Amino acid sequence: MRFTSLVEDMKTIRDFKKVVVDKSLIEEVMGTDNDIRGIIEDSNDSVVFIENGKMFYQTLVGGAGYYGKIIEAPHYLAIVSDVYPHHKENSGYIMEWLRVKAWRLGLGTCWLSIEDEKELKNYLRIKEEQEVVALIAIGHPYKGIFKTDVSPKSSRMGIEDLVYLKGWKNPCKIEYLDSRGLTNIFYYAKFAPSWGNNQPWRFIIDGEKVFLVIDREEKSSGIDRGIIMLYFEKAAHEEGFTGKWNLDIEENLEDKYNIPQNHKIIACYNL
Structure with missing residues (x-):
């Protein structure tokens, strides 16, 4: 499916089913090194899959979130990067591409801000000289009959x-x-x-x-x-x-x- 067809309907998901995502789907989202190349050639970024979402959620309350509130999900993805010129731009490019791929596969995601990078690095056992630049929640969107997404669509300039x-x-x-x-x-x-x-x-x-x-x-x-x-x-x-x-x-x-x-x-x- 074309990129433009996907992004016009793509939404941020904040309510996830508590079931785990099949490993094959996660692997397809993460892809190979060639799939996650960003805008910086020869960058040394890596995508980290956080499998135990429940433990991560309980540990990182206050350390990461959406507008300061951690979103509970079965899994999370993080991008770990060396520090180099425009490494944040490169990580943003890569992570959003992973979000689009996840949406194509029927999965939902939500961007999370990193409030306490030191705690997050300790949890992921990241090298001191590296940064955890980007973080998202990922899972199957919750579509229960008793819960309706009433979030207003964001307005955008023309x-x-x-x-x-x-x-x-x-x-x-x-x-x-x-x-x-x-x-x-x-x-x-x-x-x-x-x-x-x-x-x-x-x-x-x-x-x-x-x-x-x-x-x-x-x-x-x-x-x-x-x-x-x-x-x-x-x-x-x-x-x-x-x-x-x-x-x-x-x-x-x-x-x-x-x-x-x-x-x-x-x-x-x-x-």
């Missing part, structure tokens, strides 16, 4: 609020995007989840380049950046634009595009 042409706050019209075959890319990119669904990103198109601009005060410390790069890149590939993100950004681009001081350009995608 394309014309997110995409600028050749400069900050210079709106990019849908007609222009249509003429270049770019509309679907930005349409599906806007479904990318973010902390508090704040959508702390904007895009600037200049010729064959698309720049990703991020709010310097974003809460996720890089995770959200990796997530939006995944959504944009996968949607672009399905539209026939087979480029990739470049995080080695030249200096003074903020001045060139009149970027305000509380924002910065962090990546460029060559169409």
